Amino acid sequence: xxxxxxxxxxxxxxxxxxxxxxxxxxxxxxxxxxxxxxxxxxxxxxxxxxxxxxxxxxxxxxxxxxxxxxxxxxxxxxxxxxxxxxxxxxxxxxxxxxxxxxxxxxxxxxxxxxxxxxxxxxxxxxxxxxxxxxxxxxxxxxxxxxxxxxxxxxxxxxxxxxxxxxxxxxxxxxxxxxxxxxxxxxxxxxxxxxxxxxxxxxxxxxxxxxxxxxxxxxxxxxxxxxxxxxxxxxxxxxxxxxxxxxxxxxxxxxxxxxxxxxxxxxxxxxxxxxxxxxxxxxxxxxxxxxxxxxxxxxxxxxxxxxxxxxxxxxxxxxxxxxxxxxxxxxxxxxxxxxxxxxxxxxxxxxxxxxxxxxxxxxxxxxxxxxxxxxxxxxxxxxxxxxxxxxxxxxxxxxxxxxxxxxxxxxxxx
Amino acid sequence: xxxxxxxxxxxxxxxxxxxxxxxxxxxxxxxxxxxxxxxxxxxxxxxxxxxxxxxxxxxxxxxxxxxxxxxxxxxxxxxxxxxxxxxxxxxxxxxxxxxxxxxxxxxxxxxxxxxxxxxxxxxxxxxxxxxxxxxxxxxxxxxxxxxxxxxxxxxxxxxxxxxxxxxxxxxxxxxxxxxxxxxxxxxxxxxxxxxxxxxxxxxxxxxxxxxxxxxxxxxxxxxxxxxxxxxxxxxxxxxxxxxxxxxxxxxxxxxxxxxxxxxxxxxxxxxxxxxxxxxxxxxxxxxxxxxxxxxxxxxxxxxxxxxxxxxxxxxxxxxxxxxxxxxxxxxxxxxxxxxxxxxxxxxxxxxxxxxxxxxxxxxxxxxxxxxxxxxxxxxxxxxxxxxxxxxxxxxxxxxxxxxxxxxxxxxxx
Numbered sequence: 001x002x003x004x005x006x007x008x009x010x011x012x013x014x015x016x017x018x019x020x021x022x023x024x025x026x027x028x029x030x031x032x033x034x035x036x037x038x039x040x041x042x043x044x045x046x047x048x049x050x051x052x053x054x055x056x057x058x059x060x061x062x063x064x065x066x067x068x069x070x071x072x073x074x075x076x077x078x079x080x081x082x083x084x085x086x087x088x089x090x091x092x093x094x095x096x097x098x099x100x101x102x103x104x105x106x107x108x109x110x111x112x113x114x115x116x117x118x119x120x121x122x123x124x125x126x127x128x129x130x131x132x133x134x135x136x137x138x139x140x141x142x143x144x145x146x147x148x149x150x151x152x153x154x155x156x157x158x159x160x161x162x163x164x165x166x167x168x169x170x171x172x173x174x175x176x177x178x179x180x181x182x183x184x185x186x187x188x189x190x191x192x193x194x195x196x197x198x199x200x201x202x203x204x205x206x207x208x209x210x211x212x213x214x215x216x217x218x219x220x221x222x223x224x225x226x227x228x229x230x231x232x233x234x235x236x237x238x239x240x241x242x243x244x245x246x247x248x249x250x251x252x253x254x255x256x257x258x259x260x261x262x263x264x265x266x267x268x269x270x271x272x273x274x275x276x277x278x279x280x281x282x283x284x285x286x287x288x289x290x291x292x293x294x295x296x297x298x299x300x301x302x303x304x305x306x307x308x309x310x311x312x313x314x315x316x317x318x319x320x321x322x323x324x325x326x327x328x329x330x331x332x333x334x335x336x337x338x339x340x341x342x343x344x345x346x347x348x349x350x351x352x353x354x355x356x357x358x359x360x361x362x363x364x365x366x367x368x369x370x371x372x373x374x375x376x377x378x379x380x381x382x383x384x385x386x387x388x389x390x391x392x393x394x395x396x397x398x399x400x401x402x403x404x405x406x407x408x409x410x411x412x413x
Numbered sequence: 414x415x416x417x418x419x420x421x422x423x424x425x426x427x428x429x430x431x432x433x434x435x436x437x438x439x440x441x442x443x444x445x446x447x448x449x450x451x452x453x454x455x456x457x458x459x460x461x462x463x464x465x466x467x468x469x470x471x472x473x474x475x476x477x478x479x480x481x482x483x484x485x486x487x488x489x490x491x492x493x494x495x496x497x498x499x500x501x502x503x504x505x506x507x508x509x510x511x512x513x514x515x516x517x518x519x520x521x522x523x524x525x526x527x528x529x530x531x532x533x534x535x536x537x538x539x540x541x542x543x544x545x546x547x548x549x550x551x552x553x554x555x556x557x558x559x560x561x562x563x564x565x566x567x568x569x570x571x572x573x574x575x576x577x578x579x580x581x582x583x584x585x586x587x588x589x590x591x592x593x594x595x596x597x598x599x600x601x602x603x604x605x606x607x608x609x610x611x612x613x614x615x616x617x618x619x620x621x622x623x624x625x626x627x628x629x630x631x632x633x634x635x636x637x638x639x640x641x642x643x644x645x646x647x648x649x650x651x652x653x654x655x656x657x658x659x660x661x662x663x664x665x666x667x668x669x670x671x672x673x674x675x676x677x678x679x680x681x682x683x684x685x686x687x688x689x690x691x692x693x694x695x696x697x698x699x700x701x702x703x704x705x706x707x708x709x710x711x712x713x714x715x716x717x718x719x720x721x722x723x724x725x726x727x728x729x730x731x732x733x734x735x736x737x738x739x740x741x742x743x744x745x746x747x748x749x750x751x752x753x754x755x756x757x758x759x760x761x762x763x764x765x766x767x768x769x770x771x772x773x774x775x776x777x778x779x780x781x782x783x784x785x786x787x788x789x790x791x792x793x794x795x796x797x798x799x800x801x802x803x804x805x806x807x808x809x810x811x812x813x814x815x816x817x818x819x820x821x822x823x824x825x826x
Binding site: 193215 | 423424425426427428429430431432433435436437438439440441442443449450451452453454455456457461465468483484485486487519521522524525526527544565567594596603604605606608609615623624625626627628629634636638668685687688690693694695696697698699701702703704705707708711712713714715716717718719721722725726755756757769770771800801802803804805807
């Protein structure tokens, strides 16, 4: 059972929008045992869309499209699909009722353009788009399927989870092969050194098993994949073998974002955390409170971008900053301990570094980041050199902060 | 001059990685007058890569690939390209010297796998990857070009800017057509209502001019595009006409992120800003300090996720929280004024809302967000209803905060 995604929209091809939909859909499809073979981004253009549909149907059993379903003239997907399938637009009373209900408090939106949204192709099955005006459409081409969704990410996600995936499950349960992915995350070793360490393991793997290396921001994700060839038990055995080989570098045995793991561990232990951030500028805070349930363990943060904030809110002595600089062990220790004490949390993390592009010196070049972890048992601090690019330094610093915290939490378990 | 991008990597097709490279490359290509026709993501698989190359060369003059150039076994791009172009791997002394220099402080990385990185196809032109071990490769196929880069975003960006784009400029200057994109951002009007407002304008546009609507988080980006048909002067005239039509809803006349515009205005005026964030959880802070130069205007933030932080750091009276709730006009006003006073900035923005999925009530459902802007002239506050999904609520709240601030700043100019 093979799928492809076609994302439709000029904005993707002039770089005005990053396609985050495809990765999300890919995960969901893999979970369902549906292999995603290719992702293709095309223009809002009749010939281009038709060519992409033909090519995708040649390779895959299910084709998904996102985008081009708005009421404005630049959106043409519905009309192109009518032509492709020889369909005609007809009014759908159920879609009309839904849209009228959707905008019952905003009657100005119920204009003649919005009214075109309840015109649907007579050869499509229509599923409800609970949160938007563009109905979801399923077309059949011989024994193959086309599922069309809006490109707005949250509309697409709700459409997939509530409508498209349940629809597919009801149609294809018998044909699914078991796709297995297992990922662990390691740190503190270069990718090539890791690959040499795993050379023998890789050579002994059966042909249906694949090992991938995904390095990012100092963490390498190691993924074992099987597309129907291995049983879960066999996969578990290879995963355990791999784990034993990398045990000195292992952070976690899952592909979850580190902040999710931190959040779960803290919640389980009824413990709390705060941050005092200079160079990470709130990014660590927003990682920690990104996911539902974070109010159980995340209390708050002080973002002390300017030195005055370090002095007035965090109580870092001005003499300390003068003597050691803001990017120093002394300062991050005070920052972490101060925010931990003021916010009354179990843990606190502080960051102070040089994000660049300016501000670097010979002794402390751009990328130098001091970090401290304050805990009930005391405070530790560490210095990192995290590259030369502002965004990369911030992202790597957030990961280092979480890796350091995980080590501390795990030591105590 | 048409280009295509092929992104290579199983991680893209199982959703482990979002392809951010393509949008960035698309922008750069458009700036150079090179039209990006299609983006295709394929597996680390010989047949798949070869098929994608053949199809892309049928449609485009320049093909870019990213990914699959690491030293580990899952990366096969270089070997597939050798087969495709009938090339053989040879040792490149200049690449070798560069890699040895790159890892001179980490000699353990100079292992036998890393040594495979200085083997390059004898039919490729080799360009230096300043920040990584995988050399950049240019292949020629009749009068067409293939440029191959690593998939790691920051390596790809430096490769494009320092090597690939200058290389292309030297080859193709004469053939470029002038691609023009002009974007403005509007808010406070539904997409369909806006399209009706612009109906006559759209009908009167020449065939070489395209108008696109890109709604996101309550802001609609309106883009005029021309692929070689219009002069800059003609484009400027249509853009001015469009601007006049949407003047009541206009935020800015560029496609820049709002935080960049806010930052530039504050820097020009030597003014500063701080935030007190509850529901946005540091995301507004990290937007404000995301870009270089932000230390000129951004001082810091207090992220008061837990009520204790609102009380102890921001001085919100506990009686006020009891009487009005944390998501209230009274509380956000105190938060904004308190952080403005404590951090001694010109402006401060405070947010407090219900991000969900739990915590909503009939009176204050999930998505309710109170926001306050404290300024030298006083404080204003406003309540918004920003949808039902946690991430969407946060993103929309950040945009509302920036739109509100821009209005205040612009009123004073």
